[in-house]
Amino acid sequence: MSEINLTTLQQYFTKLLNSKVAIRKVTVLGGIGDLEKPLKEYGYGTPLHIDLKVDNTDQSYVFNTVKPGGFGHERMDDRAAILLWQARAFNALPKHVRVTDVAALTLNGSAKTLGDCTELFLITEYVEGTAYHSDLDRIRDEDTLTPLDLDRCRSLAGYLADIHSLKHEAPGTYERRIRELIGHNECILGLTDSYPPDLDYINSLQLAEIEKCCIDWRWTIKRLTHRLSQVHGDFHPWNILFREGTDFTVLDRSRGEWGEPADDIAAMIINYLFYSLQHRGSLEGPFKTLWDAFHDTYLKETEDKEVLKVIQPFLCWRALVIASPVWYPHLSLSVRKKLLNFARNVLDVKTFNPDLVEPLLEASR
Numbered sequence: 001m002s003e004i005n006l007t008t009l010q011q012y013f014t015k016l017l018n019s020k021v022a023i024r025k026v027t028v029l030g031g032i033g034d035l036e037k038p039l040k041e042y043g044y045g046t047p048l049h050i051d052l053k054v055d056n057t058d059q060s061y062v063f064n065t066v067k068p069g070g071f072g073h074e075r076m077d078d079r080a081a082i083l084l085w086q087a088r089a090f091n092a093l094p095k096h097v098r099v100t101d102v103a104a105l106t107l108n109g110s111a112k113t114l115g116d117c118t119e120l121f122l123i124t125e126y127v128e129g130t131a132y133h134s135d136l137d138r139i140r141d142e143d144t145l146t147p148l149d150l151d152r153c154r155s156l157a158g159y160l161a162d163i164h165s166l167k168h169e170a171p172g173t174y175e176r177r178i179r180e181l182i183g184h185n186e187c188i189l190g191l192t193d194s195y196p197p198d199l200d201y202i203n204s205l206q207l208a209e210i211e212k213c214c215i216d217w218r219w220t221i222k223r224l225t226h227r228l229s230q231v232h233g234d235f236h237p238w239n240i241l242f243r244e245g246t247d248f249t250v251l252d253r254s255r256g257e258w259g260e261p262a263d264d265i266a267a268m269i270i271n272y273l274f275y276s277l278q279h280r281g282s283l284e285g286p287f288k289t290l291w292d293a294f295h296d297t298y299l300k301e302t303e304d305k306e307v308l309k310v311i312q313p314f315l316c317w318r319a320l321v322i323a324s325p326v327w328y329p330h331l332s333l334s335v336r337k338k339l340l341n342f343a344r345n346v347l348d349v350k351t352f353n354p355d356l357v358e359p360l361l362e363a364s365r
Contacts, residue, residue: 129241145286157297266314319343
């Protein structure tokens with residue numbers, strides 16, 4: 001994390017206030033004044049009281065940061081989100097202490113203002129390629145599977161095996177990712193909330209049953225913190241660009257650098273099931289071949305049989321996505337029902353068997 005020093009503070013306030021600034025005193029808020037000691041002993045999350053001489057007037061400010069740690073504060077973007085929100089919300093409430101600016105410490109030790117920002121944006125390089133879902137569209141529409149299709153499928157499985165081989169010891173991060181699988185706005189509860197009421201193919205009681213089963217799964221797998229691995233986080237066919245042969249680039253990494261490998265696997269394989277249901281109404285034919293090739297390659301390269309004991313809620317989540325009338329409003333009722341059956345039934349399987357999918361597509365008794 002960036003070091004805070006007097007030079008940085010003086011330069012920052014000079015630019016912010018557009019005046020000649022001298023730092024008179026820096027203390028830990030509520031502490032005893034000392035110009036150097038607080039910065040040497042300073043810890044993120046501890047407010048600093050800063051007294052300035054601005055031209056010929058005395059002014060005082062409080063320098064606030066957020067302490068890294070649990071409760072959703074692990075990542076820099078978590079802490080940034082809190083401060084960006086505070087910069088707007090504090091000044092909107094009567095009698096609240098006012099915010100002067102929200103700013104950032106940089107890699108070179110300087111500070112820059114973000115106070116006049118309304119939205120952030122991201123610039124990336126442009127990469128040529130065709131989204132992988134185009135391959136799946138062709139296979140579905142033409143009922144053909146080429147050797148290149150199999151090579152690409154295996155290369156994707158091998159890529160995941162490679163990135164998942166990098167492990168990280170941070171138990172709180174793993175527990176958070178499993179918690180977010182259930183409660184994040186883009187994950188299971190966010191998906192169930194997005195389903196309109198009064199649907200004729202699934203009702204609120206059935207969605208609630210799925211949610212309750214997922215809570216049970218959270219308590220089953222949250223302690224498997226040894227599994228924390230480097231992940232993509234949204235590894236589906238729309239986020240992969242292929243060029244010639246098996247040369248590809250991935251897009252739109254999501255929800256954190258570290259997580260459960262089953263997340264990435266489920267995001268991809270659910271699409272082989274999805275396309276097969278559209279194609280033949282079951283998992284068979286060319287998409288069953290891809291389904292098998294992906295599993296075989298990944299399990300052979302990683303020897304991670306434990307993933308079959310944790311993938312169930314991730315498969316449930318991804319099935320809820322593609323069965324959603326919000327994301328796929330024109331999906332046939334038959335396909336939608338089978339995906340929702342799968343989302344519910346897979347939660348009853350203690351060890352997922354990729355060869356026994358068909359029973360999971362049928363309505364529960």
